[in-house]
Amino acid sequence: MDTTSTKNKSDFLQTARRRAKYALEAWDVNYRDMDEDIDFLHGGEQWPQSVRDERGDRPCLTFNKLPAIVDQIVGDQRQMRPSVAVFPAQGDVQGGNNKVQNIAGTNDYSLAEVYEGIIRNIEYSSNADIAYDTAFEQCAGHGLGFIQIVTEWTPGSFDQEIKIKRVRNYKSVIIDPDCQEPDGSDIEWGFLFSKIHKDDFETKYPGKKQGSIDVGSDTYEMWADADFVFIADYYYLKDHVFEICQLSDGRVIDQDKFEPIADELAERGITCVRTRKADGKKCMWAKISADEILEERETIFDWIPIVPVFGKELVVDGTPRYRGAIRHSKDAQRMYNYSRSADIERTALTPKVPYILDARQIEGYEVTWGQANLKNYSYLQYNHIDGIPKPQREPPVMGNPGEVQQSMQASDDIKATSNMFDSSMGQRSGATSGKQEIALQRKGNLGSFAFSDNMVRSIRQVGRILISAIPKLYDTERQIRLRFPDDSEDFVALNQTVLDEETGKTIVINDLSVGKFDLIVKAGPSYSTQREEAAAVMGEMLNANPDLWQVIGDLVAKNMDWPGADEFAKRLKKMIPPEILDEQPEEGAEEAPPPPSQEEIQAVIEQGIEEQLSSAENAAKLAKAEADKAKAAAVMAQAETKMAEISQEAGDAGDLRELVADLIAEFIAEEQLPQTRG
Numbered sequence: 001m002d003t004t005s006t007k008n009k010s011d012f013l014q015t016a017r018r019r020a021k022y023a024l025e026a027w028d029v030n031y032r033d034m035d036e037d038i039d040f041l042h043g044g045e046q047w048p049q050s051v052r053d054e055r056g057d058r059p060c061l062t063f064n065k066l067p068a069i070v071d072q073i074v075g076d077q078r079q080m081r082p083s084v085a086v087f088p089a090q091g092d093v094q095g096g097n098n099k100v101q102n103i104a105g106t107n108d109y110s111l112a113e114v115y116e117g118i119i120r121n122i123e124y125s126s127n128a129d130i131a132y133d134t135a136f137e138q139c140a141g142h143g144l145g146f147i148q149i150v151t152e153w154t155p156g157s158f159d160q161e162i163k164i165k166r167v168r169n170y171k172s173v174i175i176d177p178d179c180q181e182p183d184g185s186d187i188e189w190g191f192l193f194s195k196i197h198k199d200d201f202e203t204k205y206p207g208k209k210q211g212s213i214d215v216g217s218d219t220y221e222m223w224a225d226a227d228f229v230f231i232a233d234y235y236y237l238k239d240h241v242f243e244i245c246q247l248s249d250g251r252v253i254d255q256d257k258f259e260p261i262a263d264e265l266a267e268r269g270i271t272c273v274r275t276r277k278a279d280g281k282k283c284m285w286a287k288i289s290a291d292e293i294l295e296e297r298e299t300i301f302d303w304i305p306i307v308p309v310f311g312k313e314l315v316v317d318g319t320p321r322y323r324g325a326i327r328h329s330k331d332a333q334r335m336y337n338y339s340r341s342a343d344i345e346r347t348a349l350t351p352k353v354p355y356i357l358d359a360r361q362i363e364g365y366e367v368t369w370g371q372a373n374l375k376n377y378s379y380l381q382y383n384h385i386d387g388i389p390k391p392q393r394e395p396p397v398m399g400n401p402g403e404v405q406q407s408m409q410a411s412d413d414i415k416a417t418s419n420m421f422d423s424s425m426g427q428r429s430g431a432t433s434g435k436q437e438i439a440l441q442r443k444g445n446l447g448s449f450a451f452s453d454n455m456v457r458s459i460r461q462v463g464r465i466l467i468s469a470i471p472k473l474y475d476t477e478r479q480i481r482l483r484f485p486d487d488s489e490d491f492v493a494l495n496q497t498v499l500d501e502e503t504g505k506t507i508v509i510n511d512l513s514v515g516k517f518d519l520i521v522k523a524g525p526s527y528s529t530q531r532e533e534a535a536a537v538m539g540e541m542l543n544a545n546p547d548l549w550q551v552i553g554d555l556v557a558k559n560m561d562w563p564g565a566d567e568f569a570k571r572l573k574k575m576i577p578p579e580i581l582d583e584q585p586e587e588g589a590e591e592a593p594p595p596p597s598q599e600e601i602q603a604v605i606e607q608g609i610e611e612q613l614s615s616a617e618n619a620a621k622l623a624k625a626e627a628d629k630a631k632a633a634a635v636m637a638q639a640e641t642k643m644a645e646i647s648q649e650a651g652d653a654g655d656l657r658e659l660v661a662d663l664i665a666e667f668i669a670e671e672q673l674p675q676t677r678g
Helices: 006-041 049-055 066-079 111-125 128-142 198-204 218-223 255-267 327-349 366-370 401-418 434-473 527-544 546-558 565-574 598-649 653-671
Strands: 082-088 099-101 108-110 144-153 160-166 173-175 189-197 228-247 252-254 272-288 293-298 306-310 312-316 319-323 478-483 489-494 496-499 506-509 517-523
Touching: 006 066, 006 128, 006 173, 006 189, 006 218, 006 228, 006 272, 006 293, 006 319, 006 327, 066 128, 066 327, 066 401, 066 434, 082 111, 082 434, 099 489, 108 111, 111 128, 111 160, 111 434, 111 478, 111 489, 111 517, 128 144, 128 160, 128 306, 128 434, 144 434, 160 434, 173 306, 189 198, 198 228, 228 255, 252 255, 255 272, 306 434, 327 401, 434 517, 527 546, 546 565
Parallel strands: none
Antiparallel strands: 082 517, 099 108, 144 160, 144 306, 173 189, 189 228, 228 252, 228 272, 272 293, 312 319, 478 489, 496 506
């Protein structure tokens, strides 16, 4: 860790104060314009004080139409949230296609997918959407917002985690005004100010100087407050010369990282091919007051972790000027307020038109007629006099059509200067066709697209900072949660040390420092919005062709948002023929035969029916044969019994033949009797 020596402490703080003063002066012209925009948005300063003084007690009404413009732009962006997609920058040469298995052992992920899942989990765990939304709303409203990236200790552990924080007060940030890139990637230094009460300062930083808050010098002006001490998170890039080593497998790593593992790599046949000096920068952080360094350390970031989100840019006299969506609509808003106030004033101050009548017509009813302009009577009585018409009012005084026309023109001017027309605001315009309506809406969307595009650039810079920091932070063995676009999650183990049984050496697997990666930021509807749109479109398709249920039924259910939809989708999927799903068989499994044709199915059905009929006939015959067999056995047993009796009774062969002949005749006679007998 680099620390500032006592000898250099004074120079260090002097440089920091000089930079802060220079940046504040450079940004002052933008901050003044932005403050006026903010006052206009909340409706506080839409009437100049000189005009209020001239009008005295006359009404100065405010009909603030500008927040609706910013709300529309912000609402569109929240429905089209940018998302990060990571891919290898140098293919498999740097290990970008290495696979990481999840803890359950059921899925393999590429390193790019691991990085993407880690970034999405960082965004989820730190509520990054709040940071993004705050920065974008400030960008669209007055032209500048910020996103901050920090590292924090995980509660109850020795691990750190990355967090994306929102910056609620954009004026608390002062960045290098000489940066040129629209995403702030070339910022060399920056400050994030906060203030702490003097008593709390002494408790939190015992023995530290509170700062020269009583010094009247211009150098200390921005650090001075009667009861508070101003402190700043001061980030700055420091030049760093280091040596890099190209390995025989194509990887390029720092020489100081290669030396401790050189022997292990040599046993695996990996050597250092060449080395060279390289110029780089490392990001340093210090918490400072005007005259004291409170804390300091080297960060894991390669860029200043304060990312600006700029509005529309225009360089005026060499100075970049940033604006939001309503900068040029303020005069039109002032004119609208004046026209509406004047019209309402004229209407409110116009007295009610009196009645024209003859005094004799209201004799006896003077009290009632005297209150006619104050109370709503159901009827008014009068005395009829021949030749004199009944009492009646004169025609009312008409309003000033010029004021009405002026307010309408001012309303149109607000739309024109902000480039947000009725169609862009969800209202019907005067377009005569749907194509014209879409063209007007597209024109409004294009007018505000610069803000969304700048937001995408800034989030891409956030992604770069995270990609460079992740392998430095996650350099020990630990389990990391990955998060996916559908809000599902999985866990992987990083930097595992395992024993190679062939070599007997320990090796590190799932090392995130292997490989180089880049990213793109995709802007589109959120995942939930895409599901809703997909379900709606597929529902329309099913209404037009219900037979599609047999083809896409599981996909329709999968995109539904109601309890049990996923289980419903799984069951529907089982009913879909495999050839439609186009699922590949597992390796080694026999290929499934092609599905039978309709003719083959009909032939099988007919054959089955015939076989069933034939089986029924055979079963009946078999049953009858079994019955006959049983009956014959019974008769045979009876005959054997008779033969035994005959053998005992008969004396000689002639008597035996006669008895047998009588027995056979008796049996034949019984067999020929009707079956209904007995």
